[in-house]
Amino acid sequence: xxxxxxxxxxxxxxxxxxxxxxxxxxxxxxxxxxxxxxxxxxxxxxxxxxxxxxxxxxxxxxxxxxxxxxxxxxxxxxxxxxxxxxxxxxxxxxxxxxxxxxxxxxxxxxxxxxxxxxxxxxxxxxxxxxxxxxxxxxxxxxxxxxxxxxxxxxxxxxxxxxxxxxxxxxxxxxxxxxxxxxxxxxxxxxxxxxxxxxxxxxxxxxxxxxxxxxxxxxxxxxxxxxxxxxxxxxxxxxxxxxxxxxxxxxxxxxxxxxxxxxxxxxxxxxxxxxxxxxxxxxxxxxxxxxxxxx
Amino acid sequence: xxxxxxxxxxxxxxxxxxxxxxxxxxxxxxxxxxxxxxxxxxxxxxxxxxxxxxxxxxxxxxxxxxxxxxxxxxxxxxxxxxxxxxxxxxxxxxxxxxxxxxxxxxxxxxxxxxxxxxxxxxxxxxxxxxxxxxxxxxxxxxxxxxxxxxxxxxxxxxxxxxxxxxxxxxxxxxxxxxxxxxxxxxxxxxxxxxxxxxxxxxxxxxxxxxxxxxxxxxxxxxxxxxxxxxxxxxxxxxxxxxxxxxxxxxxxxxxxxxxxxxxxxxxxxxxxxxxxxxxxxxxxxxxxxxxxxxxxxxxxxxxxxxxxxxxxxxxxxxxxxxxxxxxxxxxxxxxxxxxxxxxxxxxxxxxxxxxxxxxxxxxxxxxxxxxxxxxxxxxxxxxxxxxxxxxxxxxxx
Numbered sequence: 279x280x281x282x283x284x285x286x287x288x289x290x291x292x293x294x295x296x297x298x299x300x301x302x303x304x305x306x307x308x309x310x311x312x313x314x315x316x317x318x319x320x321x322x323x324x325x326x327x328x329x330x331x332x333x334x335x336x337x338x339x340x341x342x343x344x345x346x347x348x349x350x351x352x353x354x355x356x357x358x359x360x361x362x363x364x365x366x367x368x369x370x371x372x373x374x375x376x377x378x379x380x381x382x383x384x385x386x387x388x389x390x391x392x393x394x395x396x397x398x399x400x401x402x403x404x405x406x407x408x409x410x411x412x413x414x415x416x417x418x419x420x421x422x423x424x425x426x427x428x429x430x431x432x433x434x435x436x437x438x439x440x441x442x443x444x445x446x447x448x449x450x451x452x453x454x455x456x457x458x459x460x461x462x463x464x465x466x467x468x469x470x471x472x473x474x475x476x477x478x479x480x481x482x483x484x485x486x487x488x489x490x491x492x493x494x495x496x497x498x499x500x501x502x503x504x505x506x507x508x509x510x511x512x513x514x515x516x517x518x519x520x521x522x523x524x525x526x527x528x529x530x531x532x533x534x535x536x537x538x539x540x541x542x543x544x545x546x547x548x549x550x551x552x553x554x555x556x557x558x559x560x561x562x563x564x565x566x567x568x569x570x571x572x
Numbered sequence: 573x574x575x576x577x578x579x580x581x582x583x584x585x586x587x588x589x590x591x592x593x594x595x596x597x598x599x600x601x602x603x604x605x606x607x608x609x610x611x612x613x614x615x616x617x618x619x620x621x622x623x624x625x626x627x628x629x630x631x632x633x634x635x636x637x638x639x640x641x642x643x644x645x646x647x648x649x650x651x652x653x654x655x656x657x658x659x660x661x662x663x664x665x666x667x668x669x670x671x672x673x674x675x676x677x678x679x680x681x682x683x684x685x686x687x688x689x690x691x692x693x694x695x696x697x698x699x700x701x702x703x704x705x706x707x708x709x710x711x712x713x714x715x716x717x718x719x720x721x722x723x724x725x726x727x728x729x730x731x732x733x734x735x736x737x738x739x740x741x742x743x744x745x746x747x748x749x750x751x752x753x754x755x756x757x758x759x760x761x762x763x764x765x766x767x768x769x770x771x772x773x774x775x776x777x778x779x780x781x782x783x784x785x786x787x788x789x790x791x792x793x794x795x796x797x798x799x800x801x802x803x804x805x806x807x808x809x810x811x812x813x814x815x816x817x818x819x820x821x822x823x824x825x826x827x828x829x830x831x832x833x834x835x836x837x838x839x840x841x842x843x844x845x846x847x848x849x850x851x852x853x854x855x856x857x858x859x860x861x862x863x864x865x866x867x868x869x870x871x872x873x874x875x876x877x878x879x880x881x882x883x884x885x886x887x888x889x890x891x892x893x894x895x896x897x898x899x900x901x902x903x904x905x906x907x908x909x910x911x912x913x914x915x916x917x918x919x920x921x922x923x924x925x926x927x928x929x930x931x932x933x934x935x936x937x938x939x940x941x942x943x944x945x946x947x948x949x950x951x952x953x954x955x956x957x958x959x960x961x962x963x964x965x966x967x968x969x
């Protein structure tokens with residue numbers, strides 16, 4: 279079992295004619311993901327190199343009607359990405375995964391409000407995230423497929439490459455993953471740590487969870503409280519940015535310490551208080567979870 | 573993007589947010605010439621001389637001076653212009669003052685704090701205010717969070733009149749001040765929204781003895797992701813306020829932050845980059861920088877990144893830690909090899925590669941003939957980098 283995506287996922291790629299969209303669409307097809315359509319306005323009916331078997335449409339609406347798609351992944355450039363998300367929601371898709379990095383915060387604030395008001399049952403992941411993968415069944419996003427292994431560990435992370443790091447470590451230890459979710463580091467986003475923890479807690483195919491957080495915000499603190507009260511499966515965690523100097527914004531992950539909130543020490547204390555094993559270094563993420571399962 | 577106080581106030585004026593009268597000066601002469609103009613306009617001899625640097629806490633460092641006479645103002649101008657201003661936010665080396673703002677003095681009745689920023693927890697832009705203006709607001713937020721008033725803005729309808737009334741009530745403003753605040757807030761929230769701000773901070777916001785409400789300070793940051801739709805803001809960018817290496821990095825769209833240590837880091841992904849700093853410190857080393865080359869980097873970009881790292885004289889060793897997703901390991905290898913051929917390699921270089929095209933990347937590095945220490949994983953790489961730098965330091969003694 280798994281969460282969000284599986285072998286029944288019928289995926290649209292929005293922005294498939296762009297270079298990133300085309301490259302990753304090919305990678306997803308190669309992994310075995312059922313990519314049923316591509317969408318780029320003005321490119322309907324055309325072919326994308328290496329993806330000749332995937333029909334292109336001008337609108338998401340047409341793509342859904344023609345292919346019965348049930349999910350979409352967005353590689354559209356930042357100025358048009360918010361519109362692409364709303365177009366997908368309006369076309370009736372219930373799972374929207376946005377990879378695009380660099381969408382203005384104001385656009386995402388509006389998108390989130392519209393989704394809450396008009397499409398409360400739509401699940402969005404990202405933006406600025408690596409995507410979601412259920413190993414052996416369906417890869418949606420930009421993660422390197424080969425490091426993953428089917429199994430029962432749920433992974434949720436705010437950071438892209440750090441997700442690869444933990445997955446790689448888990449696979450090397452023989453611990454496969456049920457689903458790995460990169461929620462992205464933007465300030466306004468879809469699924470948060472808690473939402474993913476809920477999914478994993480309810481998924482019979484997930485037996486343990488690894489959570490990666492970062493400095494800034496209080497998502498990890500809230501997740502820790504949630505785990506303490508609701509999650510009966512073993513959870514291990516890592517917090518990136520323990521040595522980051524205060525007040526400096528570390529890249530586009532949106533990690534920033536401000537107002538005395540969001541320091542790594544606060545987060546680690548909250549996690550430990552909830553009986554969660556916290557890896558001391560990023561090299562020990564896999565072994566920290568493995569110890570819990572002995 | 574950060575801008576100066578005087579630029580922030582120009583923006584406020586444009587949107588109808590009340591600010592005191594003032595004149596920006598790029599030299600001592602311009603500043604002195606501004607004194608009588610400010611006095612004339614305000615009808616009072618009192619002027620305020622304010623250092624214009626991007627860091628906060630200027631008052632504490634001696635960068636703000638209230639002058640009761642023209643002679644006092646002139647003395648303050650001579651003292652502040654060109655000084656190396658040290659504030660809690662500049663670091664110990666401080667920042668050189670190259671711009672001044674000469675502003676009218678005001679009969680202040682009370683000082684407040686007002687801030688606007690995106691609250692990650694709710695996904696809404698939130699106004700924060702406090703009666704504890706002028707003070708260290710971080711301390712207030714941390715020690716007495718109940719003293720911070722919060723009003724979230726629903727983007728579907730924007731700032732509402734009831735929110736102004738509620739804010740005035742909680743801040744203890746009545747009569748003309750409460751009315752003035754309502755107008756002030758409509759203008760301010762519009763400015764934030766229309767120019768894609770990421771932060772607005774007014775510390776202090778003041779009421780005057782004659783019932784006006786004004787922004788005495790203006791800290792304005794814009795969302796870098798939205799700058800493409802505000803070409804008019806580009807003129808306000810002041811490169812002299814930025815670290816030269818960080819500026820060079822920005823040209824290449826790299827995320828680079830200079831730090832105090834001696835191990836240069838090149839990593840892909842912000843989370844992995846922060847963790848790389850963490851693990852270097854864990855094994856007893858000190859990172860010289862945060863550098864995220866990003867996902868879609870080209871070999872040229874990697875070369876530029878490598879040059880930025882090696883241009884820092886404090887760097888005694890380099891740790892390249894890559895987990896390729898979009899980023900391909902052969903691209904990294906190509907960029908590193910090109911950079912070393914161009915600028916040479918005077919310090920130990922430890923490389924850990926994993927992910928997309930890893931075998932090809934490793935092969936290219938091995939065949940390059942460069943003196944590269946290969947690392948099996950992240951911990952191995954960090955240990956080797958720390959050891960190499962320690963050995964170098966030992967050898968130099």
